[in-house]
Amino acid sequence: MRIKRLVLLGTGLIGGSFALALKRAKCVDYVVGVGRNPANLARALELNVIDEASDNAAAAVVGADLVLLSTPVGQMGALLQQIAPYLPLHCVVSDAGSTKQDVSALYQQYLPQHLSRCVPGHPIAGSELSGAAAAQYGLYEGRRVVLTPLPESATESVGLLRTLWQACGAEVFEMSALEHDGVFSAVSHVPHLLAFTYMNALLDRHNAPLCLDFAATGFRDFTRIAASHPEMWRDITLANKSAILHDLKANAAQLAALIECIESQNAQGLTEQIVRASTARNQWGRKSR
Amino acid sequence: MRIKRLVLLGTGLIGGSFALALKRAKCVDYVVGVGRNPANLARALELNVIDEASDNAAAAVVGADLVLLSTPVGQMGALLQQIAPYLPLHCVVSDAGSTKQDVSALYQQYLPQHLSRCVPGHPIAGSELSGAAAAQYGLYEGRRVVLTPLPESATESVGLLRTLWQACGAEVFEMSALEHDGVFSAVSHVPHLLAFTYMNALLDRHNAPLCLDFAATGFRDFTRIAASHPEMWRDITLANKSAILHDLKANAAQLAALIECIESQNAQGLTEQIVRASTARNQWGRKSR
Incomplete structure (x- = not known):
């Protein structure tokens, strides 16, 4: 070759x-x-x-x-x-x-x-x-x-x-291209978009500068990808629109379920949601680099 | 003393x-x-x-x-x-x-x-x-x-x-205790909860194991806090319920606005949202540790 x-x-x-x-x-x-x-x-x-x-x-x-x-x-x-x-x-x-x-x-x-x-x-x-x-x-x-x-x-x-x-x-x-775009929407594109929306919700707060002043390591890591290049991420978002919309809507539904759990003081449901996420992330951390 | x-x-x-x-x-x-x-x-x-x-x-x-x-x-x-x-x-x-x-x-x-x-x-x-x-x-x-x-x-x-x-x-x-709880809801509690909901939306996918297999450094940092201790985060969430609900709802609204932007192919609106987040995160990164 x-x-x-x-x-x-x-x-x-x-x-x-x-x-x-x-x-x-x-x-x-x-x-x-x-x-x-x-x-x-x-x-x-x-x-x-x-x-x-x-x-x-x-x-x-x-x-x-x-x-x-x-x-x-x-x-x-x-x-x-x-x-x-x-x-x-x-x-x-x-x-x-x-x-x-x-x-x-x-x-x-x-x-x-x-x-x-x-x-x-x-x-x-x-x-x-x-x-x-x-x-x-x-x-x-x-x-x-x-x-x-x-x-x-x-x-x-x-x-x-x-x-x-x-x-x-x-x-x-x-x-397949379809499968590729689904996978990278899920593990790359959507985390970027969620980091952007989180930052914007924070910036809307009346005391955003004070909040940013007390932001520490958890914030730093969670938002690192929010510093990414705007035009590149606009293009990716529009290019992979349908996979991304599917995942963003799934995130909106999870968020609505969490809000419902907290509003109804459903400690059991809240624990189950956190345990599921935490268990999976810990398993991933052990397997990965 | x-x-x-x-x-x-x-x-x-x-x-x-x-x-x-x-x-x-x-x-x-x-x-x-x-x-x-x-x-x-x-x-x-x-x-x-x-x-x-x-x-x-x-x-x-x-x-x-x-x-x-x-x-x-x-x-x-x-x-x-x-x-x-x-x-x-x-x-x-x-x-x-x-x-x-x-x-x-x-x-x-x-x-x-x-x-x-x-x-x-x-x-x-x-x-x-x-x-x-x-x-x-x-x-x-x-x-x-x-x-x-x-x-x-x-x-x-x-x-x-x-x-x-x-x-x-x-x-x-x-x-004040009220201000404290607002600040730490915004920069610590809510990022943890969003990382949990993101993980759970990902786990609901039919091809979650394949996705996790291709997850890389962006995913790693964004979800690091999703590995946190479930009981501790259940207690914090219920203890700081009202500040957290305020911020989660602000995030849900931002997410809905983003979905609307993508569905209507509003490239200009999408760019503005990403630029706002990215600019603020880059500024924070320069000022902070």
């Missing part, structure tokens, strides 16, 4: 770290980084993350064996549209988007003749850092990558992505 | 660390530890946390200058009732309960003749450890203690507690 020409559409932390890991594993010969920020591309060249920089996605994919879309999901539709006429027949296309039903629909829309070579994916890795300067060998060591093949994805295309991500040190899983 | 006889009603982490700090600061001559667990009291004696052990609160307070109630709040009413007939006139009584309106009411109920000597308090310190063996010098160094004096509390009683907590290295604040 050797990629002669890898094209990164988006040359930041995610794409850059993929290129570095594949170079070290001797799985790739030549990397072209496409992006809109010349300073970022210059830094990527300087750090040998990429071998060539380009601001033209269509020209860059000519002769490519693998294209990885590693921009925010909101830019992927336009990029797929630009590269469609220039994509070599054998070239495999994948992405690193954190929602998968919407990206799958973009492949269907813009590359309908090329679907056997398309493999949507999601590396579960990241950092508060961004940009090519943050790209690092080893970002994917021991991390997980979820592939969500299309019905049309060819076995060998999926196998290529699996092999390459494994060469980066990652553990590769497959599930 | 020198206490000849300090009586701890409850000889665990909180009371034991108070005694150790006051001994080191030479503010106390003799410490009596009261408790129901003989092994714990034996350990407290062995570690010189206390100088005398007792299972009889009424007998222990005879000759006391200061009594600190450092049991769970649920045991404080019975203890106050037991000691009431034996409490020396000059003896100051305080506590370390994490809710203050309910404890204030207990002083009013059981020590109506003694209120000038009663000073409700809440040291904002703790640990996942408990028991006398966990007591440590320095637990209160740089931590905060909130005193919530009763209308009847004498200035010199409040001053004594202030001086002693400062001798433990703590920073002392005063506010």
